[in-house]
Amino acid sequence: MRKILVVGAGQSGLQLALGLQSKGYEVTLMSNRTADEIRSGRVMSTQCMFDMALQHERDLQLNFWESQAPKIEGLGVSVAAPGSWGEGPAARAIDWLGHLDGFAQSVDQRVKMAGWMETFAQRGGQLVIHGAAVGDLDYFSRTYDLVLVSAGKGELVQMFGRDPERSPYSEPQRALAVSYVHGLGPRPEHPDTEAVRCNLVPGVGELFVMPALTTSGRADILFWEGIPGGPLDAFNGVKDPAEHLSLTLGLMEKYTPWEYARATKAELTDAGGVLSGRYAPTVRNPVGRLPGGGLVLGVADVVVANDPITGQGSNSASKCAAAYLASIIEHEDKEFDEAWMRATFDRYWATAQHVTKWTNAMLAPPPEHILNLIGAAGQLQPVADRFANGFNDPADFENYFYDPEKTGAYLAEVSGASGA
Structure with a gap:
């Protein structure tokens, strides 16, 4: 039985750990938080997952919340008429709704990751609650056949060097601000269709609105992406959740009044239902070298971190986990050497390159x-x-x-x- 260590308990790490576990591998999962700490903590992302990514979860019978989460059947695009917000309420120059062939869903990662982590432990997996440092991995690499790093933040990421040819941006291209809310009304144009709404405000940024399942049931996510230094780049230093929501709604009233009209009764789902920050989109070298000479393989946004403007993060994480799982199983009992690691990443990059190209294009005017x-x-x-x-x-x-x-x-x- 091959021993595999997965560091990081997000979409990719947990999906991969549970997939390997179901195939008879001896899997250890390291997380810096317990399931209860995740469930009661702050939201981590916006995670709208489309059909192909959801299918990877179904294949592993991990789609525990499919019947409860809203079924998103459309994706709408609205474009504010340039400059219209300077002369009273902003107007829409474009507004339409596209229909998805297969439904999408957004399950709050606090719900999903906590649930999956408990399932992994119940199925006999070894769960270690410990924030891993490079020194820890140096030790573990001698006792495991393969070490996978799927913790996308912190010092571990520094082991994977930036790939400048695949990373056109060195600075963050958007300032991000997320609010999970109850009380949002339907869009009057399509009151019966659950849809992700992409609102583009030229030269200012974007507002995404998406139905979701959170710890307290059905919710909606309000997600601003502001061009750095512009009027939406206003959340730095805002610590109070109520202030964060008030700022979100005030910006909606000015720049996307058609969305604000259904948000007048919006309330935060919980005190942990807000998130803000920014990061530079980056593709990294997939193989990390430890001080003792051991090698580790980077997973999902450790190695391909795109801006969330195209909503691909959790989709890419699911697709990466599926590709890596297939490569590990096919490799059977052979050594997980550097050549195998690079080939395994290339298998994922075959799909990820399209995400990176499209996302970087959408960040530009x-x-x-x-x-x-x-x-x-x-x-x-x-x-x-x-x-x-x-x-x-x-x-x-x-x-x-x-x-x-x-x-x-x-x-x-x-x-x-x-x-x-």
């Missing part, structure tokens, strides 16, 4: 052909639907999104088919 595409989706439902389903499989954007000629040809084809 949109070129004219993208504005045309987003505008056309308001008149052509197939365009709206295709864009929405790109959140599930970002590889499709290669076919019509980046190249103005491909975009033009695609829009001409859809316009002709629709008789527009």
Whole structure:
């Protein structure tokens, strides 16, 4: 029986640990917090997971909350008319809803990670509650066949050097602010459709609104992404949760009044229901070298950390865990050497590269052909639907999104088919 150590108990670490456990591996999981501490702590992310990522959970029979969490069946895009917020209430220049082929779901990671951690322990896994340092891993690397690092923050990440060719940004591109709320009303345009709403405010930032399941049941997540130094970059130093929500709602009233109109009765789900911060999108070398010469393999956002503007973090974590699980099983009893580690990462990068390319493109001011595409989706439902389903499989954007000629040809084809 092969012994594997997983450091970090997030989406990827837990999914991978539970997957290995189900295949008969002897797995040790290290977490810096207990399940109860996670459950009663602060929210960790926004985690809207689309069909492909959810399927990896279903494959391992880990979709414990699927019947309780809202089924998100659409993805809407609104664009504020440039400059309109300076002259009274902001107006929408674009507003449409694309339909997802398979539903998406957002389960508060406090619910999921705590539940999965308890399941791992109940199934006989060794759970170590301890914040790991490089020195700890140096010791453990001698007693385990493989050490996987999926703790995306702290000193362990420093073992994995930045890949400058794949990391165009060296500074954070957005200031992030999240609020989990009860009391949000439906969008009057589509009152019966659960949907993620992407509100783009040109030159200012973005507001995402998504239905979720949290510790206290059905909720909605309000998530601002502000361009650094701009009016949305206002949460630094805000410690009081009520002040955080008040600031969130005030910015909604000014920049996205159509969303604010349904948020007038919004209340925080709990005192831990807010989060703010920023980080630079970074791709890193997947192999970490320990002082004693041992090697460790980085997992998910340890090695590919994208800005959450495209909502891909937990999706990528799930896809990474699935790819790594398959590679470990296929390797059977051979040594987990550096060549295997790099090949295993490359298997994940085959999908992750599309996420990184798309996310980095969305962080930049949109070129004219993208504005045309987003505008056309308001008149052509197939365009709206295709864009929405790109959140599930970002590889499709290669076919019509980046190249103005491909975009033009695609829009001409859809316009002709629709008789527009």
